[in-house]
Amino acid sequence: MRTEFCRSQSRYLLSMVLACCTVGVCGSAALAQDLAIKAGKIITVSGPTLENGIIIIRDGRIAEVGADLEIPVDLRLLDATDKVVMPGIVDPHSSAALNQANERNAVVPFLSVVDGIDPMRPYFEESRRNGVTTAVVVPGNSTMIGGQASIVKTAGIYVDDMLLLRSAGLKLSLQPPSGSRMSHIARLRRELETAKRQLAEAAETPPVTPEPEKPAPEKPAPDQPPSSETGAVESSDSGTVQDPERTESAEGATETPADSNAAANQAVKDLLTGKTRAFIYCQNAADVGQAFRLMDDFKFNAVLVLGQDCYKAAGEIAKRNVPVILDPTLVYWKRDPVTRLDEKIVLTKLYQDAGVKFLFQSNDSDSRQSLGSSYFWFQAATAVRYGLSREEAIAALTLEPAKALGIDQYVGSIQAGRDADLVILTGDPLDVSTWVDQTLVNGKVVYERKTDWKLKLLLEAQPQ
Template identity: 35%
Template sequence: MLRRAALLLLCLSPLASARAQTVAVRGGKVIAVDGPTLATGTVLIRDGRIVAVGAEIEIPYDAKVIDARGKVVFPGMINAHTGRGMDRANERLPVTPFLDAGESLDPSSLAFEDALRDGVTALHVIPGNDTVVGGVGRVVHPLGLSVEDMTIKAPSGIKLCAAGKKGYDRVQQRAALRAAFAELADHVDGIAEKRFAEEEKKAGREVVVGPEEARKRGRALVRAQDVGEKYRNLWLLTQGRLDCYFSCPEPRDVGFALAFAKEHGFLERTILVLGAPCFKAVDEIKASGRPVVLPPGLTHREPDPETGEEVETFVAGPFAAAGIPFAFQTYVRSSYAERFLWYQAARCVREGVDRAVALRAITLTPARILGLGERLGAIGPGRDADLLILSGDPLSARTVVEKVLIGGAVVYERSKDYRLRRLLDGRAPDDDDRAPQGEHEPHDEETPPRPPADEVDPSSGGGHPAEEGR
């Protein structure tokens, strides 16, 4: 524990000062994602933001120069939906809109160290899918002495689930979801009637309308601070002031989720978190205009109803063909490459998805989904200087993350990675090298058998390298 704290302090000590200085990442191939790729370029950073990108950038005399010759400079990758760093995915109560994922985060978790090692500079940490109404999530850097230090955006959105709560069938789950919103409506109506009466009294008028009309007129007067903490996040959702991450394990859940969101006024702020079979609802999703987060296992297999032969579908393919924005999540407990965002993108390219679309799915698309598209996910002036320096192409299995910059500060260097050195040297792990906690299982039939119910919940996880290379 002391070693972990010391390593964290060493990483953080230069962070504040680096954000206040000028840094030039010079000589590397720059893959901007939202702009042209430069065979050899320089990224100039000042006060934690990128100020210039180009092949002929004049570097100020006082700039700290990071040599990237022979390397690739790439935006930090973004995990769009994860439970990494949380001590548990969900509470046992089915309706908990008042919870905040930040209250469950441990900044010293090895999960965040792993994220840096994997080239992930932003994680959307949100409650898992073993719920009816979960709490709110937040977008964090995998680095900070406190949750506040780590936070990029909070709250990021609230979790709703069309199915998947343990012990609930779909009838029970949807009834509980409807009941939660009905209870919210009753609560807000009471506040609206009271607020209308208050405003009438301030104006020196008596209330001359009935309760129903008073509630109708008072709804526009309701303020966030008037709504009880138990209901506030749901109220913000219905007011279009909070995003919804709606979990849909199967295609039949998609229509319900979209109709429910439209009924309650938050369809335009809904992101669908899908199970593998949901590619069958691609037309319905395209018509809704909503983005999606795909499961870690990107292959769905099922028997053909006529021949009985197994049919395999690459899940991302139909979404890419339909032009639906999609991002990925990872699953750290997998012994396969679903643990890594780069692999998800590389798999897309192998299956015929356009390379630019695949690269955006691990950078700019999740940034846009999270409402951070102007700051994260690409290399360009005005954006946060969250960068990776890679040994080669970002989608190659031979490539490694050599350096990670957050806000222009170098926060990870592979050459100084203590735990990775121990692993590659074949040395036994010490007490601080235990596996990250708080990982959750996604809706995917390809994942390993479920861990005990009190250990994880359905959602998503993140990468944890355990071998040379990636």
């Protein structure tokens, strides 16, 4: 180990000379956030786990990952040789970033969480503290058509700086806030029918054929050329944060009521034309069937947000390749109303046995309790206790949600080209005594345990 280190150091001397030349030629010194992380262990998720690996970060992205990389001299070195590095956690469904998750009006597809996200909410601070680097902010579970979800990074002051994907999907809820389920579903169908009919009418006049949607990154990926002009125009639908679209949404604010109707329908139309997906909240197993019927009848994709009782539809869910997000309370007891007998429900095990891949979500609560389901590591560890493999559990926190939301080319794994969203842990991610030591978003350290006064105070072992 040590001799190897010395050898590599002598190599650095050589490379230093080279590096000086390179810098001279390019005329661009390394950016402040460029750095190299020397890690005791790297859980890449997409590839094999590396012991004693190196991650090189340039311009906010992972440039290289490997066991035997040379560290360029121009890079700041972050020593994590006694630590474990994993990709930042992706929270696939949270309303805790919003001051108010639900609307009184039942049909509000024209709303976007972008206008409601408050980066100062405790949710974001807690997220960084707990290694969550990407959050899918979704309207609440009790509005029929609740508005549009967005995907943000968890660090920033202005929501526009945090956006990864502006239009990440439309929230639908199958839980009637009050009254009859029949009328709730009927009204939802009517809204979708209207949009479908308008689309068909518009199709009679030759439309501008929309490209199949690919979420565009906030910044172009290093291996891709910057977005072409057409790309930027298209992105107004797909929801990037590039300037043309920002201007457009600013105009949207001064719409007349008629325009606002059009905007209302536009979000639903985007769903029906496959530009976005739906997040469908299913309160119970019957709602899962309703969700599948809607998806089939109106031909759209969806992520299902499952209430506790939905496990009864696990077999049906397994037949379809649809991502599902579990209720944060993974283990609970249920009393049979007739026999009064208690049954222990372990959601992860029931879904796993049925062959369903699942995602976790954080508990939507500002005042996080000391115990339990508020924490992703705790949820993943609980799933492992009931039979999920550790690898699957870690993937369910990182790469799987990224894939489910179509952002896996940006986040969810440690490999070249991905955003440098990393969590540096004091030990194994599922170990009870492991803490997040540092969290990086886009290559910047956005959380450091040693300067976290709040955590220090909570854990201070000296009475004041």
